[in-house]
Amino acid sequence: FERSLIIAFGLMAAAFFAFWSIAEEILEGEGHELDQSILLALRNPNDLADPIGPHWLELSFADITALGGYSVLTLMIAGSAIYLLTFGRWRHAALLVGSVVSGSVLMHFLKLGFARPRPELVDHLTHAMSFSFPSGHATVSAVAYLTGGLIMAEAHKQKRMRILIMSGAVIITMLIGISRVYLGVHWPSDVIAGWALGTGWALLW
Numbered sequence: 638f639e640r641s642l643i644i645a646f647g648l649m650a651a652a653f654f655a656f657w658s659i660a661e662e663i664l665e666g667e668g669h670e671l672d673q674s675i676l677l678a679l680r681n682p683n684d685l686a687d688p689i690g691p692h693w694l695e696l697s698f699a700d701i702t703a704l705g706g707y708s709v710l711t712l713m714i715a716g717s718a719i720y721l722l723t724f725g726r727w728r729h730a731a732l733l734v735g736s737v738v739s740g741s742v743l744m745h746f747l748k749l750g751f752a753r754p755r756p757e758l759v760d761h762l763t764h765a766m767s768f769s770f771p772s773g774h775a776t777v778s779a780v781a782y783l784t785g786g787l788i789m790a791e792a793h794k795q796k797r798m799r800i801l802i803m804s805g806a807v808i809i810t811m812l813i814g815i816s817r818v819y820l821g822v823h824w825p826s827d828v829i830a831g832w833a834l835g836t837g838w839a840l841l842w
Contacts, residue, residue, distance in 0.1 A: 645840050652837030656771070659830040663753060663770055672824040676759050679819055686760040688819060698816040699763055705774035705813035710737065710781050717785060729788050733781075736842035740780035740835065744773050747834075756824055765822035772823045772831035775814040779835025782806040784842060810835070 662668045681687040688695050703709055714737050721730040745767075753770035755761070767773070786806030790799040814828040 705778035775831025783839035
């Protein structure tokens with residue numbers, strides 16, 4: 638238990654440090670060239686409204702990005718909390734709901750504080766509101782899926798099952814963040830910072 642706690646605190650500290658390092662660069666106006674290069678690399682140079690890859694890839698990322706939307710996450714968290722309460726796991730239910738709600742509130746105020754505009758370099762291929770930094774989809778999906786994954790993993794004694802569950806949670810979180818950059822509604826640094834913040838917040842809870 639002590640070793641796991643030390644590892645968890647170490648990962649949490651590293652995640653928050655990564656977020657703050659990126660945030661400092663944003664405030665100082667650094668690293669924007671890399672953001673621009675990545676966004677442009679994902680678009681047809683002759684038509685910035687056309688993402689690279691086949692059309693089905695764009696449709697797939699549009700579906701994937703919905704997994705980090707408020708509607709899907711609200712339904713998932715509500716259903717998971719009800720499921721946990723049915724088995725008398727009210728502490729786990731409160732932990733799951735509390736982490737996601739508090740993470741969403743934190744992300745909202747950080748967006749207002751940084752007030753970073755969304756990319757205008759390429760066309761947006763999905764609807765997007767509010768400011769850009771940090772990515773709300775990346776932050777909240779990291780909190781929701783990683784916290785949920787940790788709760789599910791705790792219910793299994795087999796190490797391989799725990800690894801499988803957490804790997805799935807990480808992969809889903811990463812795909813959601815990547816979809817935001819591919820669809821042109823976030824700078825890459827928004828997403829990386831969102832992953833770091835969401836991971837740290839999930840570990841904290």
